[in-house]
Amino acid sequence: MSEQEIIGKGTWIDKLAHELIQREESLGRNTNLIRVESGLGASGVPHIGSLGDAVRAYGVKLALENFGYNSELIAYSDDLDGLRKIPEGFPDSLSEHLAKPVSLIPDPFGCHDSYGMHMSSLLLEGLDALEIKFKFQRAKDTYQQGLLKxxxxxxxxxxxxxxxxxxxxxxxxxxxxxxxxxxxxxxxxxxxxxxxxxxxxxxxxxxxxxxxxxxxxxxxxxxxxxxxxxxxxxxxxxAWKVEFAARWQAFDIRFEAYGKDIMDSVKVNDWVADEVLKYPHPHHVKYEMFLDKGGKKISKSLGNVVTSQKWLKYGDPKSILLLLYKRITGARELGFEDIPNLMDEYKEIEDVYFGKIKLDNEAKVTKLRGLYEYVNLLNPPKQPDPYVSYRLLTELSKIFKEDRTSRITKKLVDYGVIKEGNPRIDELIRLAGNYADEFDEHEKIKIEIDSEKELALKELVKILREEKEPEDLQNSIYQIAKSNNVPPRDFFKILYQILLNTTKGPKIGPFISDIGRKKVAETIEKQIG
Structure with missing residues (x-):
């Protein structure tokens, strides 16, 4: 990719912001302040998809600012929407309030001025945790103050x-x-x-x-x-079929993304804005919905909601931002089991950013560097944070449940993974520990195993199942590889893939001893059938 072809930081976010600027210039509109909007539903439990709408709009805001424009994100809470159904896990007493605006329904948990504000606050809490900056606008205030009259x-x-x-x-x-x-x-x-x-x-x-x-x-x-x-x-x-258009004109909105599920409403609103209100509709991008691992749409009423609050119990904010900024097109199945991959993927992208991982494809390097900067909200750190493989930490967390942080830290030092503990490693242990306590994750992954490697793995399984532990398991693994004409480095790599779903890790012998030889033998047997 030549320099001329790279737009901004080389991501889809920059391309979208560039298209928006070009459109504004062609319309001849004032670009002193370019507002972007995200609509926040307030009738059901907000999930990662709901959060994604605002996070992506914020990405466009950041790109506009990077191009030299002032921009602002309006987070509009539709808290005059009527309650259509009772979300999973909420009291049946809400049935008497069906069809009432959610801002007029009492908060069943008694902590906010209304049911609608309770739901909005969950989403705002998620945005705050990700350090997304926005101007909050409630529908109730908008109508009561006559802003759309x-x-x-x-x-x-x-x-x-x-x-x-x-x-x-x-x-x-x-x-x-x-x-x-x-x-x-x-x-x-x-x-x-x-x-x-x-x-x-x-x-x-x-x-x-x-x-x-x-x-x-x-x-x-x-x-x-x-x-x-x-x-x-x-x-x-x-009605929704016309309300977006009214908001766009009243708040001078120039960009709003929308989900596939409201395509019809957006089509009508675009026409109303252009032809009735004489206000050019905003630049749009359509995104697909998040699906659960069964391929069903994530829905508040189905109870398969992946909330930011629960996600942040296992993964850090950057794992959510990476999920949402990687791409915008295409439907994606989403579950908490994606967290380990995203946590470790962030570290790989960070290593590309700081030059620890070298790639031949310059276009890919540019895109990954740009992605890293957006995940850090265009304020990347001067040096990488300390990090240990999330999958390694989850495996160690299954072994060490008592006094977990200090014992895992000691093991990491023994393995030579870190020199000493620090608050960042403590936090990673806490997150991975929460994950290990809740999810028993032994998903079979596809690994290329030829006949020589398979024989070596079977020989290793035999040794691991013996009652007496080898004096030097590390050396035994090395010798098994050599005797089966498998380069030791390749054999260790396969073991890391089977045990950690990664290509590298701590010294394999002591690590297998810590996990438990019989448990590792079972895991290898599942892999080779």
């Missing part, structure tokens, strides 16, 4: 045109009958049951009826109240 008026005046376009673009005919605005019913405080059917432009009021509606697969009872709501001061919200 001009956009709501324009949309409602053009509601017939919009309803017809929604039917044409996505086949949804609902908004040919009702207005794309839900007032909160003044009698029962429900949102989706109060459907507005008429707009009075000179009074800026909607007329609505509160009746039974189907939300998801449930019928939610309305209270049959008929009333009027003032769009400038009474609580209500625009």
């Amino acid at each position: 001009d956009q709501i008026h324009t949309i409602l005046v053009n509601s017939e045109k919009i309803g017809n376009k929604i039917a044409e673009l996505v086949g949804q005919e609902k908004y040919q009958k009702y207005l794309p605005y839900f007032p909160v019913c003044s009698q029962c405080s429900k949102l989706y049951t109060a459907e507005s059917y008429e707009y009075i432009p000179n009074e800026k009021k909607v007329r609505y009826r509160c009746h039974d509606v189907e939300v998801g697969s449930k019928i939610i009872k309305g209270c049959n109240h008929e009333g009027e709501a003032d769009i400038t001061k009474d609580l209500g919200k625009l």
